[in-house]
Amino acid sequence: MKIALAQLNYHIGNFESNTNKIIDHIRKARENGADLVVFAELCVSGYPSRDFLEFDEFIDLCEASAQKIAEECTDIACIIGLPTPNDKPEGKELNNTAYFIENGEVKARAHKALLPNYDIFDEYRYFEPSTEFSCIEFKGHRIALTICEDLWNTIENPLYITRPMDILIEEEPDVMINIAASPFAYNHDEERIGILSDNANRYGLPLFYVNNVGAQTELIFDGGSLVFDNTGRMVDEMPYFEEAMAYYDLDKQGNVSFAHPSTMRKARQSDIEQIHSAILVGIRDYFYKSGFKQAILGLSGGIDSAVVCALAAEALGAENVMAVLLPSRFSSDHSIKDAEDLVKNLGCMHTTIPIKSVTEAFEHILEPQFKGLPFNIAEENIQSRSRAVLLMAMCNKFGYILLNTSNKSEAAVGYGTLYGDMCGGISVIGDVYKTQVFELARHINRNGEIIPENSIVKPPSAELRPNQKDTDSLPEYEILDQILAEYIEGRSSSAAIIRMGFDEKTVRRVIKLTNLAEHKRYQTPPILRVSPKAFGMGRRMPIVGKYLS
Amino acid sequence: MKIALAQLNYHIGNFESNTNKIIDHIRKARENGADLVVFAELCVSGYPSRDFLEFDEFIDLCEASAQKIAEECTDIACIIGLPTPNDKPEGKELNNTAYFIENGEVKARAHKALLPNYDIFDEYRYFEPSTEFSCIEFKGHRIALTICEDLWNTIENPLYITRPMDILIEEEPDVMINIAASPFAYNHDEERIGILSDNANRYGLPLFYVNNVGAQTELIFDGGSLVFDNTGRMVDEMPYFEEAMAYYDLDKQGNVSFAHPSTMRKARQSDIEQIHSAILVGIRDYFYKSGFKQAILGLSGGIDSAVVCALAAEALGAENVMAVLLPSRFSSDHSIKDAEDLVKNLGCMHTTIPIKSVTEAFEHILEPQFKGLPFNIAEENIQSRSRAVLLMAMCNKFGYILLNTSNKSEAAVGYGTLYGDMCGGISVIGDVYKTQVFELARHINRNGEIIPENSIVKPPSAELRPNQKDTDSLPEYEILDQILAEYIEGRSSSAAIIRMGFDEKTVRRVIKLTNLAEHKRYQTPPILRVSPKAFGMGRRMPIVGKYLS
Numbered sequence A, B: 001m002k003i004a005l006a007q008l009n010y011h012i013g014n015f016e017s018n019t020n021k022i023i024d025h026i027r028k029a030r031e032n033g034a035d036l037v038v039f040a041e042l043c044v045s046g047y048p049s050r051d052f053l054e055f056d057e058f059i060d061l062c063e064a065s066a067q068k069i070a071e072e073c074t075d076i077a078c079i080i081g082l083p084t085p086n087d088k089p090e091g092k093e094l095n096n097t098a099y100f101i102e103n104g105e106v107k108a109r110a111h112k113a114l115l116p117n118y119d120i121f122d123e124y125r126y127f128e129p130s131t132e133f134s135c136i137e138f139k140g141h142r143i144a145l146t147i148c149e150d151l152w153n154t155i156e157n158p159l160y161i162t163r164p165m166d167i168l169i170e171e172e173p174d175v176m177i178n179i180a181a182s183p184f185a186y187n188h189d190e191e192r193i194g195i196l197s198d199n200a201n202r203y204g205l206p207l208f209y210v211n212n213v214g215a216q217t218e219l220i221f222d223g224g225s226l227v228f229d230n231t232g233r234m235v236d237e238m239p240y241f242e243e244a245m246a247y248y249d250l251d252k253q254g255n256v257s258f259a260h261p262s263t264m265r266k267a268r269q270s271d272i273e274q275i276h277s278a279i280l281v282g283i284r285d286y287f288y289k290s291g292f293k294q295a296i297l298g299l300s301g302g303i304d305s306a307v308v309c310a311l312a313a314e315a316l317g318a319e320n321v322m323a324v325l326l327p328s329r330f331s332s333d334h335s336i337k338d339a340e341d342l343v344k345n346l347g348c349m350h351t352t353i354p355i356k357s358v359t360e361a362f363e364h365i366l367e368p369q370f371k372g373l374p375f376n377i378a379e380e381n382i383q384s385r386s387r388a389v390l391l392m393a394m395c396n397k398f399g400y401i402l403l404n405t406s407n408k409s410e411a412a413v414g415y416g417t418l419y420g421d422m423c424g425g426i427s428v429i430g431d432v433y434k435t436q437v438f439e440l441a442r443h444i445n446r447n448g449e450i451i452p453e454n455s456i457v458k459p460p461s462a463e464l465r466p467n468q469k470d471t472d473s474l475p476e477y478e479i480l481d482q483i484l485a486e487y488i489e490g491r492s493s494s495a496a497i498i499r500m501g502f503d504e505k506t507v508r509r510v511i512k513l514t515n516l517a518e519h520k521r522y523q524t525p526p527i528l529r530v531s532p533k534a535f536g537m538g539r540r541m542p543i544v545g546k547y548l549s
Helices: A015-031 A050-054 A056-072 A164-171 A188-203 A271-290 A303-316 A333-346 A356-370 A377-398 A408-413 A434-444 A453-457 A477-488 A494-499 A504-516 B015-031 B050-054 B056-072 B164-171 B188-203 B271-290 B303-316 B333-346 B356-365 B377-398 B408-413 B434-444 B453-457 B477-488 B494-499 B504-516 B518-522
Strands: A002-007 A036-038 A077-085 A094-102 A105-111 A136-138 A141-147 A175-179 A207-210 A213-216 A219-222 A226-228 A234-237 A244-250 A295-299 A321-325 A349-352 A401-404 B002-007 B036-038 B077-085 B094-102 B105-111 B136-138 B141-147 B175-179 B207-210 B213-216 B219-222 B226-228 B234-237 B244-250 B295-299 B321-325 B349-352 B401-404
Touching: A002 A015, A002 A207, A015 A036, A015 A056, A015 A077, A015 A244, A050 A056, A056 A077, A056 A094, A056 A105, A056 B494, A077 A105, A077 A175, A094 A136, A094 A141, A105 A136, A105 A141, A141 A164, A164 A188, A175 A188, A188 A207, A188 A226, A188 A234, A213 A271, A219 A271, A234 A244, A271 A303, A271 A401, A271 A434, A295 A303, A295 A333, A295 A377, A303 A321, A303 A333, A303 A401, A303 A434, A303 A453, A321 A333, A321 A377, A333 A453, A356 A377, A356 B356, A356 B377, A377 A401, A377 B356, A377 B377, A408 A434, A408 A477, A408 A504, A434 A453, A434 A477, A477 A494, A477 A504, A494 A504, A494 B056, B002 B015, B002 B207, B015 B036, B015 B056, B015 B077, B015 B244, B050 B056, B056 B077, B056 B094, B056 B105, B077 B105, B077 B175, B094 B136, B094 B141, B105 B136, B105 B141, B141 B164, B164 B188, B175 B188, B188 B207, B188 B226, B188 B234, B213 B271, B219 B271, B234 B244, B271 B303, B271 B401, B271 B434, B295 B303, B295 B333, B295 B377, B303 B321, B303 B333, B303 B401, B303 B434, B303 B453, B321 B333, B321 B377, B333 B453, B356 B377, B377 B401, B408 B434, B408 B477, B408 B504, B434 B453, B434 B477, B477 B494, B477 B504, B494 B504, B504 B518
Parallel strands: A002 A036, A036 A077, A141 A175, A175 A207, A295 A321, A295 A401, A321 A349, B002 B036, B036 B077, B141 B175, B175 B207, B295 B321, B295 B401, B321 B349
Antiparallel strands: A002 A244, A077 A094, A094 A105, A136 A141, A207 A226, A213 A219, A226 A234, B002 B244, B077 B094, B094 B105, B136 B141, B207 B226, B213 B219, B226 B234
């Protein structure tokens, strides 16, 4: 049996585009002699379709697309994923389903049993878990078809009380196929390979695994579809962060072979290399799928906006990026020069709008209110917010999308101005700690200076008052980021973090700042997720709580 | 057996305050001769504690509080709710648990089996459902203790495949106790009474039901704890929107009696009366629980900001509300007069900051960019955003919280300026359609004019360009709100809404506008939830989707 794996980039709710893409790949696979072509989990609707799933009309459109796809399946079979109505009277209204289509008809249905409902996942919000499982006969093979999480109930840390393959294995299948929507995090590829390899080895079956690729707003899918032999050895690894199709021969003894050059990585990419690739996909798909072409951002001369500008230029083309310098009376000469150097290196559009006249207008008009009270955070924020008004005015006049340039460290502790530098359509590096932003800058400069060296080496400053430095209000980023990673990704207790050797007062202050900034993060743009725990849909905190705050 | 029901307002993660409040009520109940005092679901931690539940330290603090509470339980038993570690190796790490405490010790534990995971609920994110049930013996009674949703698997629309009471009833209990955290929506009280009455009737048992009361950021709990006899007849109804404790005698035959005056409502409050009460609680608790006292808002002379100002003055005291008039060159004289009349009627703080000089400064500084392009949404938004900068500067200088004044109709179709009038710490009427805002204004004026009549009767306008009216860009609100309610609350398909008789083009446009405004709503403040489907945590939509958009 010749199996094609189609690793494609879908668009949530764009049935026309998704269906056409699937049909094109069915045709191509048939031309190349495939018996079966496998698409990813919920490919028909896009993943995650979220509360669109609560609309009958949306579900009807999924079924209509599946019927169109089925009509294409002559002389070739295919596996697609879509939400379908639960045909039992009890339970949630839908199942997360895989269709096995042959001879123009849906020959078998497999429903997902293990429904992830943690971090960014909400599947039990919509789907009833399956309790019945059976293999699919096709061309002398017996296929155990499962969906993503169905293979993830690990022995060491079982999150679920059942394991679908334990039931399917009793029917003596000779191959496993798993269709998935497994989002990227910089540490996820190794975990995924490990768990799938364990499955192939435990059940003694070859395993074909097809993942989604591309970004859906903040969620990035990295592809990297996988093939294992029946000992758990990885046989092939499809490309990361791009669409691809690959063909494999499976014989009756369970041996897997293929004719094309393997795309298996010689070595794993570093975390920063992966983050870099992921962010480019995230930016590109955000613009492409929302129908925009051009980005705008404020350039301060600091490292964060420099890195975002370089990433945007790489993702969208420098000609589609407008960098705006918005100097105030507190902007240092070197900041302006650093920003100008970056613009020169990138060749992007740029302009300068000094904000002095507008901040003065605000301060003047507020004089009767402020009655000579000393300069404080109110005046600092007026600067940041005046910049946002100007950038948004440019968006409104010319159709740009504003890129947010906040990093994860400042988003954590609330070191940013709501409706000021926290604005934007999408946050590019909001899941990248400041220390990682430095690494990313070095990586972007790997073949020569793009980010000016001075932006990397100078002490970070918001430049909202004279001689301000980030370290006036925050611990050194080396310390801050370690504490934050323990608290946010590690979910460690304050006591545990203190036991690691960090200063108690600092730990308590950082956690308190983080918890108190929840109201700010609630109103920030979606953040491209690159870590296992990003701010946004995967981290749901009370706002008016009182815990370590 | 004398049972006390304690309907209290908890604060998420505020263990000291919650524990002290529970202990105070145990003492009071004991003084009044109660054998058992019943508190609400997850009262120890507050509900919903969301991802705080993923921190071991948080769970440890819950258990420590429970032990403190247990020490108080001499000569009286109590039922409290808290998250506890799942002691089975498989499944989620926690259970949603009720402790039955007697003689200073936890005598029995009941875990919740039916975990709501729809709308605003995320319980399967944290909790493993219970599969074992047994009754609790106390003072010659056999108590079937369940938690909230455990009684909600209706016969007509079973969302779950099990029903805990069907198992418990086999042990022949003589009373049901249910502890709950059932959030307010204006149509929820009748549904709740109906479902609980059905349970009492079906199982032929008296039922004591204790709900949470008070607001947790956007979620409002309305109390209204209930007592039913074994035929399903409602025996008593505790007050809505306030803390209360009530005492009941239960005899061996299952008869319920009580000595205090019944607080049962003579008639159900109207939707608008309930919304009014709920919003007052929402505002009060948002300020009290976040440690703020004073609110600020921009007053336009229109009905939305007038209603919000009146509600804030009622909730916080007029002396704690600062109304700011921010007229532009497009503000009409009657708008300024209407705003001034309102301020006079309320007696709140007020000031006027004309925005002409700052908008002119913005327009002047943007001249080289805009190059004489015609006035459009860019200049309109500059006005709205300049107002936000001024209001936030007042917040930063004086410690106010900015109230957002957007209504649900405009939040739906995106008729508002991001980082402009969509700013605020909390959205007061973001779950109230414009036509309901008019009703609310009439209700506020029920004993005499507070909202100036002219603010109610004049055609709504954003006043961002000359002679602008909302109906220039939107259908009449009577039509718009009906379509929106069908789409948002009703989750009706576009085809179904058109079949109801609405103009097809209007329906498609309204739904398209609603879906396209998702990116704006993502960045708006939490919205006090008063309907069964509010924007925010209970409605999770893709941003970069392509569905009916």
